[in-house]
Amino acid sequence: MNGLLRPVLVIVWKDLLLELRSKDLVVSVLVFGLLVVLVFNFALNNAPGRSEELAPGILWAAFAFAAVMAMNRAFVRDQEQGGLEGLLISPVSRDAIFLGKALTSLVFMLLVEAALLPVYAVMLNFSALSFNLVLTIFLGTLGFAVVGTLFSAMAVQTRSRELMLPVLFFPVVLPVIIASVEASTRAVGGETFIGLGRWLPLIGVFDAVFLVICPWIFAFVVEE
Amino acid sequence: MASSQSLTSPSSRMPSAKTVMAAITGVMMVINLYLIFMVAPTDSVLGHVQRVFYFHVPIAIMSFLAFFVVFAGSVMYLITRSPKWDAVAHAAAEVGVVLVTLALITGIIWARPVWNTWWTWEPRLTTTLILWLIYVAYLMVRSYAPTQSKGAIYAAVMGIVGFVDVPIVYYSVVWWRSIHPSPVVGPFAQADALDGTMALVLLYSFITFVFFFVYMVMERMSLRSMEEALGRIRFTLRRSGR
Numbered sequence: 001m002n003g004l005l006r007p008v009l010v011i012v013w014k015d016l017l018l019e020l021r022s023k024d025l026v027v028s029v030l031v032f033g034l035l036v037v038l039v040f041n042f043a044l045n046n047a048p049g050r051s052e053e054l055a056p057g058i059l060w061a062a063f064a065f066a067a068v069m070a071m072n073r074a075f076v077r078d079q080e081q082g083g084l085e086g087l088l089i090s091p092v093s094r095d096a097i098f099l100g101k102a103l104t105s106l107v108f109m110l111l112v113e114a115a116l117l118p119v120y121a122v123m124l125n126f127s128a129l130s131f132n133l134v135l136t137i138f139l140g141t142l143g144f145a146v147v148g149t150l151f152s153a154m155a156v157q158t159r160s161r162e163l164m165l166p167v168l169f170f171p172v173v174l175p176v177i178i179a180s181v182e183a184s185t186r187a188v189g190g191e192t193f194i195g196l197g198r199w200l201p202l203i204g205v206f207d208a209v210f211l212v213i214c215p216w217i218f219a220f221v222v223e224e
Numbered sequence: 225m226a227s228s229q230s231l232t233s234p235s236s237r238m239p240s241a242k243t244v245m246a247a248i249t250g251v252m253m254v255i256n257l258y259l260i261f262m263v264a265p266t267d268s269v270l271g272h273v274q275r276v277f278y279f280h281v282p283i284a285i286m287s288f289l290a291f292f293v294v295f296a297g298s299v300m301y302l303i304t305r306s307p308k309w310d311a312v313a314h315a316a317a318e319v320g321v322v323l324v325t326l327a328l329i330t331g332i333i334w335a336r337p338v339w340n341t342w343w344t345w346e347p348r349l350t351t352t353l354i355l356w357l358i359y360v361a362y363l364m365v366r367s368y369a370p371t372q373s374k375g376a377i378y379a380a381v382m383g384i385v386g387f388v389d390v391p392i393v394y395y396s397v398v399w400w401r402s403i404h405p406s407p408v409v410g411p412f413a414q415a416d417a418l419d420g421t422m423a424l425v426l427l428y429s430f431i432t433f434v435f436f437f438v439y440m441v442m443e444r445m446s447l448r449s450m451e452e453a454l455g456r457i458r459f460t461l462r463r464s465g466r
Contacts, residue, residue, distance in 0.1 A: 147385070154378045158368040167364055168382060171357040172389050175396035182400065198399060206392055213388060217381050220302050 011100025132187035140180035290320030298383030315444035358386035
């Protein structure tokens with residue numbers, strides 16, 4: 001276990017350090033997240049009294065788009081400076097590289113979401129102080145991070161890579177979006193854990209399935 | 225540089241398997257059309273529009289089969305790295321996208337008189353639409369990849385991830401629908417009312433579309449081997465300074 005965990009954490013630390021020094025990713029995704037809320041507020045005519053039913057949908061639309069923004073950058077820095085080759089040459093298993101990259105994306109996304117959630121709660125007028133909501137956001141974001149990291153490694157190599165990722169990403173993560181919106185609606189409405197029904201298990205199954213498949217497939221994607 | 229693969233195999237006088245398949249499919253399709261439009265009884269409630277059903281159901285089933293072939297071909301390609309498997313998956317994906325498109329279009333034509341709406345977010349429709357999007361992404365990532373071999377791998381990745389995802393998509397939209405019940409009737413609501421002749425015509429149509437699918441995949445695979453041969457010729461010409 002130690003043999004897998006250490007390289008994963010080193011990769012996460014490397015990317016966090018890069019981000020800490022430039023701050024371009026987190027800041028731009030944060031601003032983007034605020035703009036998405038602004039657009040949806042007018043597009044859906046978020047009148048007082050309706051925001052309870054609209055808020056979870058807007059929340060997850062913003063998170064999903066922000067995830068694509070963040071994932072698009074996941075491998076760009078490595079690609080541009082040849083860092084990915086360095087990673088691949090280093091005596092680290094492909095699984096560790098994948099898990100490190102996915103964990104980095106998860107941490108970035110959770111940071112952005114933690115910053116956006118209170119702002120959304122105020123602007124969209126719902127209570128974010130719910131364990132169930134936080135759990136839903138964590139599981140949903142985990143699903144985004146796992147599938148997004150795999151596709152990001154592919155998309156970064158293709159022509160028009162910024163466009164390729166959403167085309168690959170959205171159809172596949174649609175169950176996560178559906179389940180997260182449903183679970184969040186219940187969580188915001190004050191339901192208990194049982195009241196969330198099968199939506200959390202559905203996200204859990206999605207996360208588990210792709211946590212098994214994606215590291216295996218990732219090895220084929222990055223090979224030379 | 226040994227181009228052992230013959231382009232059109234002009235030396236052999238025997239018709240190729242593909243030609244035989246084309247002939248069988250053609251004859252079967254003509255009979256199929258005759259059965260659908262002349263033999264099958266007109267539906268007492270829906271009228272002639274119901275005949276689209278004999279196309280819609282076999283095409284929809286074949287499109288799911290196509291994506292199983294894509295999945296199997298993708299897994300085998302990643303394991304064995306034999307381009308043969310990639311060619312199978314690629315051909316099945318292209319034919320599959322055409323079939324799903326046809327299934328969606330015939331479904332829309334059928335839905336209008338039956339459900340009084342062109343489209344409804346019913347689980348089966350929604351899943352089919354997402355399936356279409358996944359396999360369009362499969363074809364896109366293949367052609368946008370930096371090299372052909374990378375494209376084959378990326379496409380195989382999408383073929384596997386997409387196929388594994390389909391059941392999860394299906395259950396999520398089923399549950400989503402059961403919580404917001406829709407006013408429309410299920411797609412097979414009147415399937416019990418299928419009389420004997422109708423069922424036989426449907427069965428024949430299904431078999432026809434199995435042949436149609438196999439023939440199209442063969443045709444696409446031979447097209448691909450021609451593309452590859454052409455690529456080799458171009459490469460040789462360019463290297464010789466033309």
